[in-house]
Amino acid sequence: MAAGCLLALTLTLFQSLLIGPSSQxxxxxxxxxxxxxxKMQEDxxxxxxxxxxxxxxxDIYEKYQDLYTVEPxxxxxxxxxxxxxxxxxxxxRSKALVVSLTYIPTFYYFPLPIYYLSFMLYLD
Structure with a gap:
């Protein structure tokens, strides 16, 4: 058993000498x-x-350059x-939303929910 461990240790050390540490x-x-x-920047x-x-x-500009004018x-x-x-x-848009929200109660017979009222406050 000890001989097997010694052989494994010897082989490991020998292999590390052959390969060499990566820091070198x-x-x-x-x-x-x-x-x-x-090269990375160019790519x-x-x-x-x-x-x-x-x-x-x-390419489009060069092909149809006579149709374009460039002005400052x-x-x-x-x-x-x-x-x-x-x-x-x-x-x-905000005016249209306010107008449409004011007509909602006339079409539907239920009170205007709170989130519609809070939404109207954010329009102005």
Whole structure:
């Protein structure tokens, strides 16, 4: 029994000497790591362009370039117009909801539930 344990211990030590600890393996150089990072970044950009269809938009623009005009714009003015339109739509929607909620009791002969009343308070 002792001889078997000694043989197993000897074989294990011999195997560990042949394989060597992983800490002795050389760590990749900074240049190698930088090249890996650059390659991953390039792959991510390619993937994003492919998934978003940017390349197709460029092809469409180049094919039909004579049909498009590119003009400078005022970003602040565009955002203000969009915000005003959104506010107008939300205002119209809230008015329509209030009107429709006021007609519910006339169609149905039961009192207006509490959650309708609390919903109406959040509209304004």
């Amino acid at each position: 393996e050389p760590f990749p150089s900074a240049v190698t790591i930088k090249s890996w990072v650059d 991510l950009v390619t993937l994003a362009k492919t998934a978003s269809g940017v390349n197709q938009l460029v 714009n005022n970003a602040r003015q565009l955002v203000e117009i969009a915000a005003r339109d959104i506010e107008k739509l939300l205002s119209n």
